[in-house]
Amino acid sequence: MKQIDMNSEEFLAELEKTKKFTDKVINQFGWVYNPNDDVNEGVIMGLARNKLLYGKRFCPCFMVVEDDNGKFKSADDRICPCKPAIEKEIPEEGKCHCGIFCTPEYAQTHEF
Numbered sequence: 840m841k842q843i844d845m846n847s848e849e850f851l852a853e854l855e856k857t858k859k860f861t862d863k864v865i866n867q868f869g870w871v872y873n874p875n876d877d878v879n880e881g882v883i884m885g886l887a888r889n890k891l892l893y894g895k896r897f898c899p900c901f902m903v904v905e906d907d908n909g910k911f912k913s914a915d916d917r918i919c920p921c922k923p924a925i926e927k928e929i930p931e932e933g934k935c936h937c938g939i940f941c942t943p944e945y946a947q948t949h950e951f
Contacts, residue, residue, distance in 0.1 A: 843888050850887065857887040857896065861939065864920050870929065870940045874949055882939040886919055900937045 843850055861883060865871060872879050885899020897903050898917040905911055915923060917936075924935035933945030941949075 841892055843891055845884070845888075850891065853887040853891050854884065857883050857890065860896065861886070861919075865940060868920070868925070868929075868940070869943075871943050871946045873934065873938050873941050874946050875938070878938045882937045885937075898937050 861872075861879075882899055886896045889895065889897040889899060889903065893903055893911040895911070896919045897911070897913040898919050898921055901914040901917045903911050903913045915921070917923065919937075920940065921935070924937075924940060928935050929940060929942060934941040
C-alpha cells in the first residue's frame with residue numbers, strides 16, 4: 840500500500856481541498872460541523888488520506904477493500920457525504936456516523 844507522509848506538500852494540499860469540500864457539503868445541506876474540533880480534524884484528515892490512496896473520499900470510519908476487478912470500495916459504499924448519512928443518520932440521529940456533519944440542533948445540545 841502507498842505510504843502517505845502527512846507533512847508532505849501533496850497531503851497538505853489535499854487536506855486543504857478536503858476542508859473546502861466539507862465546507863461545501865455543510866453549506867449545501869444546511870448542516871454544521873461537530874462542536875468537537877478533534878472529531879472534525881480526524882475525519883478531514885481521513886478523507887484526505889483516502890482521496891490520495893484510493894482516489895475517492897471514502898468515509899474514514901469504514902474499511903476500504905479492493906474488489907475482484909482491482910477497484911476500491913468501502914463498506915456500504917460510503918463515499919462522503921454518504922447516502923446513509925443524508926437519508927437516515929443525520930435526519931434521525933442529528934449526526935453522521937463519522938460525526939463531522941451535524942444538524943445545528945445537535946451541535947447546540949452537544950457543545951464541548
